[in-house]
Amino acid sequence: MANSRFEYVKSFEQPDVLLPNTWIVVRIDGRGFHKLSDHYAFAKPNDRRALDLMNAAAVEVMKELPDLCIAYGVSDEFSFVFHPNCQLFERRNGKLVTTIVSTFTAHYIYKWSEYFPERPLLPPYLPSFDGRAVIYPNNRILRDYMSWRQVDCHINNLYNTTFWTMVLQGGMSNTDAEQELKGTVSADKNEILFKRFGINYNNELEIYKKGTVLYRQVCANFYDIALSVSTGANMSQQYELEEPKPAKSPADEESPVAESQQSRSQQDKIRKLRRKAQVVIDHVDIIKDEFWEKRPWILS
Numbered sequence: 001m002a003n004s005r006f007e008y009v010k011s012f013e014q015p016d017v018l019l020p021n022t023w024i025v026v027r028i029d030g031r032g033f034h035k036l037s038d039h040y041a042f043a044k045p046n047d048r049r050a051l052d053l054m055n056a057a058a059v060e061v062m063k064e065l066p067d068l069c070i071a072y073g074v075s076d077e078f079s080f081v082f083h084p085n086c087q088l089f090e091r092r093n094g095k096l097v098t099t100i101v102s103t104f105t106a107h108y109i110y111k112w113s114e115y116f117p118e119r120p121l122l123p124p125y126l127p128s129f130d131g132r133a134v135i136y137p138n139n140r141i142l143r144d145y146m147s148w149r150q151v152d153c154h155i156n157n158l159y160n161t162t163f164w165t166m167v168l169q170g171g172m173s174n175t176d177a178e179q180e181l182k183g184t185v186s187a188d189k190n191e192i193l194f195k196r197f198g199i200n201y202n203n204e205l206e207i208y209k210k211g212t213v214l215y216r217q218v219c220a221n222f223y224d225i226a227l228s229v230s231t232g233a234n235m236s237q238q239y240e241l242e243e244p245k246p247a248k249s250p251a252d253e254e255s256p257v258a259e260s261q262q263s264r265s266q267q268d269k270i271r272k273l274r275r276k277a278q279v280v281i282d283h284v285d286i287i288k289d290e291f292w293e294k295r296p297w298i299l300s
């Protein structure tokens, strides 16, 4: 509290504030999950329970941080997207990333026994995650980022599905299957699956092919409310929302408004709307326009 002769060390801290008015994506990824998934015997190529656990932890992160607009998950990774107006932790990189990573990890571990009751977590095989923040300057590039992750999901899943079918159903060794798949394109893999194993890749589960997108399902008129709020129009009585629960979450951080286009109270109202909205778990195409056009509030 009081000044001491040691205080000067504070000046060694480097600022790490992220550029204002840009999308912030925090992507986390499981550390050494190849080994961890072997140890806890995840099903190959896709363990449904492991994916459901990832999604459940990510939903809790969305609930705790109303500044998040959307999240996308595949395998052991999740991308969390903060709105350009976000002022949480004054947009400090380290604070944002570490809060997301530790909140996610806490829920992942807390919920583990619900999804894997017969396989208790034991050191040294404890799940941990790394994380990074990247900023994107406009909606188009943010959407290209999301598309990049979903294309990655598709490419990896087609490869993994073909590889593990050749090994588990075709009795091939890992090295032989890997050798045969070297240099193949998507059409070749589809053909191997169909001709040799009678599997139509299109019939695989959407969660495996498309990954998982989380967003807030807001009331039909959220868009109008958000607009009227951001233009400073009075909210009519019927839109008044309950006060959020007093539970303290990182979203309640004090934050300055100087950099933001919206006033603090306007942001608070949008945040309340977001907090109240149900988080939806979906497995759909986010590359085409349709997803975004149907849900204009996500990027608004």
Ligand code: ATP
Residues within 6 Å of the ligand: 029, 030, 031, 032, 033, 034, 035, 037, 042, 043, 044, 045, 046, 047, 048, 050, 051, 075, 076
């Ligand atoms: P790093 O620490 O560099 O991220 P990693 O071993 O986690 O290393 P990734 O490239 O992140 O490597 O790949 C994650 C691996 O975890 C996948 O290749 C797969 O083996 C395994 N994995 C993750 N989720 C699942 C799942 N739901 N079902 C089966 N395996 C999974």
Ligand code: ATP
Residues within 6 Å of the ligand: none
């Ligand atoms: P922020 O999210 O900004 O860090 P905070 O509430 O965590 O807010 P800190 O400045 O980190 O605030 O202070 C941590 C507070 O947690 C302490 O002021 C104290 O009230 C409480 N606390 C932490 N450890 C202990 C402990 N071992 N015993 C009692 N209280 C503790």
Ligand code: MG
Residues within 6 Å of the ligand: 029, 030, 031, 130
């Ligand atoms: Mg990694």
Ligand code: MG
Residues within 6 Å of the ligand: 029, 030, 031, 032, 033, 034, 076
């Ligand atoms: Mg990983």
Ligand code: MG
Residues within 6 Å of the ligand: 029, 030, 075, 076, 077
């Ligand atoms: Mg990964």
Ligand code: MG
Residues within 6 Å of the ligand: none
């Ligand atoms: Mg603290």
